[in-house]
Amino acid sequence: MKWQTLRKALFGAALTASIALLAACGNSTTSKTSGTFKDDLVTKDTLTIGLEGTYKPYSYRENNKLVGFEVDLGKAVAKQMGVKAEFKPTKWDSLIAGLGAGKFDLVLNNITQSPERAKSYLFSDVYTYSHYVLISPTSKPITKIADIKGKKLGESTGSDNAIVAKKYGATVVPVENFTTDLQMIKDGRIDANINAAPSWYAYKADHATKGLTMTELPSSEVAPAKVSGLLNKKSTKLQKRVNKALKVLRKNGTLKQLSMKYFGADITK
DSSP, X not given: OHHHHHHHHHHHHHHHHHHHHHHXXXXXXXXXXXXXXXXXXXXXXXXEEXXXXXXXXXXXXXXXXXXXXXXHHHHHHHXXXXXXXXXXXXXXXXXXXXXXXXXXXXXXXXXXXXXXXXXXXEEXXXXXXXXXXXEEETTSOOOSGGGGTTOEEEEOTTOHHHHHHHHTTOEEEEOSOHHHHHHHHHHTSSXXXXXXXXXXXXXXXXXXXTTEEEEEOOTTTSOOEEEEEEEETTOHHHHHHHHHHHHHHHHTTHHHHHHHHHHSSOOOO
């Protein structure tokens, strides 16, 4: 009788221990899979943002200070998320590679959505729409997208502008920035440049454009690009949190205010 009582007691203790162990394992699994967007950050409590810093009005230096539409946007997104923003100015051809290498959490650099990029990266929600323009010399104007076939166009390597130029048969000459593009057109070293309309208007506000002709490309020929932030494929929690912040900024008018400040127009729709 005593042995049966002891055996029951031992069995009960073993059962209790097993249940406790299973519960602990369950809690451990839950904690690993739940987490928050902060688990995706490169640096604790910091949203590390990659951008060029030479692309006015998106991001550029003024009095040695980094400013611009996407700089202010990055700060506003980070504030909504309860973290600080840290910017890493990087040349265009190293931005995407840097994101893949884990140097940034997010790239804000007038990047448009494309099926090719979607294979390797995540997009945030759209925050602006970018209509294309064709810039050429006044002496030899090119006013139709079909006419760039066989022409030399200066574009940033791997940019959306370069993709459009190649699609319509142009020979792309690698050029690092918009200002250099325009000077090369004036000098006759390239035939034209395809770019975002906001970039042209921002440049025109501060620089002489004599000798240059700008033609807005109809949406029916070249669809406006959807501009989004770019994130690592694994950063799904961060993507959701960034999108939540963008929704708030769109709803409370911040996104439109920033657009009007830097472009003089609402390009968020």
